[in-house]
Amino acid sequence: MSISDREPSRVPRRRDARESHDRLISAAQREFTARGVNASLERIARDAEVSIGTLYRHFPTRLDLLMAALRPQLGQFLEGATSAMEIDDPWNGFVYYLENLFRVQAGDRGFNDFLSRRFPGNAETERIHDLMCQQIDDVLTRAQDAGAARPDITLADIVNLIWSNGRMIDATNTTAPNAWRRHLYLMLDAYRAERAHPIPEPPMTEEQLYDAMVHLSEAS
Template sequence: MSHGDVEQVQRPMRRDARESRDKLIGAAQHEFAARGVDASLEKIARDAGVSIGTLYRHFPSRLDLLVAALRPRLQEFLDRAGRALEMDDPWEAFVAYLENLFGMQVGNRGFSDFLSRRFTDSAETERIHDEMCQQIEDVLTRAQDVGAARPDITQADIVNLIWANGRIIDATGTTAPDAWRRQLHLMLDAYRAERAHPIADPPMTSAQLYDAMVHLRDAK
């Protein structure tokens, strides 16, 4: 058999593998959105029309599949966040960033779970979370520096809102799908510097916040 003949035999196999991978990603996007990051991998494989072994050949871990499935939504989120960070008015940039952050949780439980948790055994998810955390820090600090946002807000307070917003969306998604917007804007009023009053309880430290997000991952 010539080298050209080998190439002819291999091409359909590569195409089939690519098609299987695409089907798995499509099935995973649907299932993770509906069920969250702990969705059944067996069901994803069945919906894609492949065996669980094929799934693991393409995606050796759940996180590998999750990141592949969420990548388009993650990129959309990061692109929108970048535009918010470029806005001239620091307070409006802060509002736009949070509206984008919480709006992206709507209709996708997997993405909401991803925002809420830390996955310490994946360098890629840690990198993505670190980028998000830096964005939160940047947009918040900018609003604080001009006296628009109260100075005692921390990144942990924003993550608390992510957790709360996820539960609000779960509770109201079918009956009042825009209820989260009212809650966000009530909280934004509370975050304005002119409305600030001393709070006795300190915010979580960075270490406490990280541990809490890891605990959410482990508490199935």
């Protein structure tokens, strides 16, 4: 049998695989958005009209599926971070960065969970988290160097804000879905350099912050 004889049967199989792949991503986006990173994979497979075995053939781990589902949100967030650094006023860039971050966070529970946690052992999630942390540090340091943001804010303080905002989103998303913006702007006033007062507790170290984010992942 020649290669051309086999090709017609291969093409439908490839098309079926692509369609299954696309349906899985669409179902995963709906479930992760609504239920977070611990959404049922069985339900995702059922909604995509495939077997759980097919799901695992396309996405061997939950994190593989999560990263595929989050790709649009991650792209939106990372583009927003680039835009923040292009704003002339460093304080306005810092505000833009945080508002863009929390807007994406508010619209997707899976993204909210991903922001809040670390998944050690997975190179792709570690790379994305490291990039996010670097971006936070860049926009924050720029505002601090300009004398606009108080100099004692650290990455850990911003992650603390992400955690608290995540809980607020969970509590208010059906009753007051924009409540997070009020909380953010109240905190931004606290971050201004002219509002700085001594803080009796030092910030978490990078090691403490990482361990806390891993703990959230393990405890879920």
